[in-house]
Amino acid sequence: MTTPQHPSPPPSPDSRDRIYRSPAGVVGGVLLLALVAWLGVDAIVVGEGRTPWTALAVMLFLAPLIVAYTVRPAVFADEKRIRVRNPFRVIVLPWGRIASLRSGYTNEVVDEDGTKYQLWALPVSLRARNKAARQEARRTAGDSRGGTSGGRGAFGRRGAGVATADGPQRAESDKAVDELRQLMEAHEGAADASGGVTVRWAYEVIAPAAVGAVLLAVLLGVG
Template identity: 60%
Template sequence: MTTPEHQPPTPDPASKDRVFRSPMGIVGGVALLAIVLWLGVDALVRGEGRTQWLALAALILIVPLVSAFTLRPAVYANEDRLRIRNPLRVIVLPWGQIASLRSGYSNEAVTKSGTKFQLWAVPVSLRARKKAARRSARAAAERSAAARGERGGRAGGGMGLGGLGFGAPRGDADADGPMRAETDKVMDDLRELLENRETAESAQGEVTVRWAYEVVGPAVAGAVLLVILLAMS
């Protein structure tokens, strides 16, 4: 009989998850939770009678929801599947079940059956897209000006704009193509994984959806308690 001390080591997974989250969502969630807890704890400590119960019910309701919509969302991707942890659900999508990854006003995974799942952890920022487009256009203009300067410098004995050091592309320019917003880059990476892995044998399987009862349960309990307290007033 093989003893635990002599068992062979468990092999590491074939591929580890890449995790994508929203930094701004986390920062906003921490700030909101700090405010809610400060107000709630203050009401619990200084309040009297029914005020303390109302504060407790509000905390039980609000804290899970704020955490769910700010700190909880994440997207986990490896070579076999895409796991989407949204505020109230966890969706596991084998790459073979995904028809497309769409980016519009929100980023979505669309299954071959036509079901859409939003990627809460990868929000679309129209402002970031516009900023990236402006930087890309500016970098293209600078490269064009540098090219004209180099041609002029060669024609004029090397004293064109390029020869004087003006019009050269700035360090933040992307010489390989247009600049992209960060969430669009994330979606590009996920699309590349989908393209490479959708036909792999290990990337097949069924779509699974699980409700986040650890969020729904406390929130419902807090809401019920709050309604009862308000009805008794």
């Protein structure tokens, strides 16, 4: 007698997401949160009069904003849609509703109606772009000389005398946008990649920051 087998539950759609975020932004945000917490707790413990309440209001106001602009931003992409988590909004765009992905002084996704949404998780670094362009120029110059030099940069990381397997040198944020463009081109015509664009405000960030701002204004107002 065979034992009936129960099918395993399907994986969560988010488990297949490609996630893009700024490591430097996350690290900077964590450090800022630690600094605010250290100074705030110290003021609450040793402060006198209204100082503890003022410190609490400042922490309540600053902490959500730091999280919003550093730790929170992320871009999630799968075969159906792209989900952009910006500081104060979450935008979900099916691939079929995206007109283009732009990479200039900022990285943006543009829907069919022409509305632009900035990708906060993929900040543009002109310094990184210039560095990648210089590395690519050195590599191209080395290739044109027939690979006679064994220096790094022009011939890949190990002086192999060939171009890197990843293609031309690109800044990290530009590489991420290139991958998103490839996903869009691969899935924009799929039946399950259609639907409407949804925008949700991040009240979990806005509400505590607003409460902290009001409390701080009251404390400063009463002198």
